[in-house]
Amino acid sequence: MKIYHNQLEQTLRQRFIPVWLVFGDEPWQKDNSLSTIKNAAKNNGFEELIRFSSENSFDWQQLLDEYQSMSLFASQRIIEVELTSGKIGDAGSKVLIELTERLTQDQQAGMANQDVIFIFHGNKLDGATANRKWFKGLNQLGCYLPLYDLDVKSLPRWLNNQARQLQLNFTPEVSSLLLELFEGNLPALSQELQKLSILFGQSVITLEQAENIVINQAKFNPFQIIDVLLQGDCKKCIRILDQLQQEGAAVGQLIWVFHKEIHQLYLMLSQLEQGKSHADLYKQYRIWDKRKPLYQHALTHISLANVQRALTRLADIDLLSKSQSEFNVFLLLADLCVTLYHGEITEQFDLNYG
Structure with a gap:
């Protein structure tokens, strides 16, 4: 069973x-x-x-x-x-x-x-x-x-269940705050809920009270940012990159993960232009059913020209990360995320702005 x-x-x-x-x-x-x-x-x-x-x-x-x-x-x-x-x-x-x-x-x-x-x-x-x-x-x-790791859709339900068990009462704004700060770090979120239960009991917790107590302990790994990128949420990508920088994430690994995914998007978009169907692409690249909506969004909203721009920029970022130390590579990777969806705007700006 x-x-x-x-x-x-x-x-x-x-x-x-x-x-x-x-x-x-x-x-x-x-x-x-x-x-x-x-x-x-x-x-x-x-x-x-x-x-x-x-x-x-x-x-x-x-x-x-x-x-x-x-x-x-x-x-x-x-x-x-x-x-x-x-x-x-x-x-x-x-x-x-x-x-x-x-x-x-x-x-x-x-x-x-x-x-x-x-x-x-x-x-x-x-x-x-x-x-x-x-x-x-x-x-x-x-x-x-x-x-399994809880995805973004399942986490609110988990939060509500835990709050009910602890008899916690908080406003929807507090719920949104907790979900944003602790995404990817379920143990820390569980501890935070227990702390709030001790401090407030069954009293209603306001956003102001929560902000004064809650500490940002969300944790992400380099692969989670790819899902967010495929969803087109550039703002969240930048927030995850900031968190990864604070945690001391390896730049080389991040660049490798970005290159692997963007290069695959380039191949997929090229084949779409040649008349291949989405279903055939999902089968060829072994895209799981759970991830198909992510790729459906990305392949619909990202142009082949912007993928090419992103690959060029990523090559420059890789070179800068290995040859110069005065550049904030995480800032350059944030530029990369924006380029994938808005490359016609970012190509006007040189990466050499560190």
């Missing part, structure tokens, strides 16, 4: 689940999911927690031994296994398949052990690992909870 984070609490209330598979790279959702599962188990008498980690020296046989052993401290146990890598090797795969078989046999014989809960967790799984026999077997017995 596969569920998502917003379905977790409801699923926990429905029935006993002996195996949980929690995998993903978003830290807040992972911590919250693990603590929610453990707290629900604890409320049902699972007092003992045994932890394992699948590092190089790990003896996988311990899992089978632990499952079959009688608890010395409590009748109900949580066995938590952190998979430090999706590649668990032949030994790990063999043991997990055997564990699955024993759990299945116990269920079929009417001796299902409801005194043990397994929680396997780790980083995001690739497609190959999710199709392994050991993973499919565990998934059939339990529940798979993949954790």
Whole structure:
């Protein structure tokens, strides 16, 4: 069974689940999911927690031994296994398949052990690992909870849910402020909401009060700016670049990311002019369904001439970043974002304005 984070609490209330598979790279959702599962188990008498980690020296046989052993401290146990890598090797795969078989046999014989809960967790799984026999077997017995980064559309819903749980009351302006400042940094936003709950309780929080307290802790990575750029939100691109500069982001990596994306846009727009369809381009460049609206917008609003201007400017920015130190490369990259949509205006200005 596969569920998502917003379905977790409801699923926990429905029935006993002996195996949980929690995998993903978003830290807040992972911590919250693990603590929610453990707290629900604890409320049902699972007092003992045994932890394992699948590092190089790990003896996988311990899992089978632990499952079959009688608890010395409590009748109900949580066995938590952190998979430090999706590649668990032949030994790990063999043991997990055997564990699955024993759990299945116990269920079929009417001796299902409801005194043990397994929680396997780790980083995001690739497609190959999710199709392994050991993973499919565990998934059939339990529940798979993949954790994804919240996109811009999902974040307001998450914020409202958290505010409701904390009994927080704030104006729509405060909600917009929090979303702007903490986009890309869910753990910091969660902490900020808890702080506001302690300070204000159920009182209505105004924008002025929030501005005096809230600290800008939004975090972005170089790839997130590409999505914003494809949406045509140049103002937000500049804000992200400013944040990346404050965080000390590597200029070389940013230039590489921009070049990769803009060069692909150049190829796609060139093929569109030759009569190729959007659908064919999405298939050729392996554009996921979720990202197709981004490219639809970009390919509709960016001209081939402006992409060519942007590539020329990016080459100049790369040279300046490597040969001269008096230029603010992040400012030049902001110019690049504007050029992609308004190149007919920016070409009138020389990049050498540092």
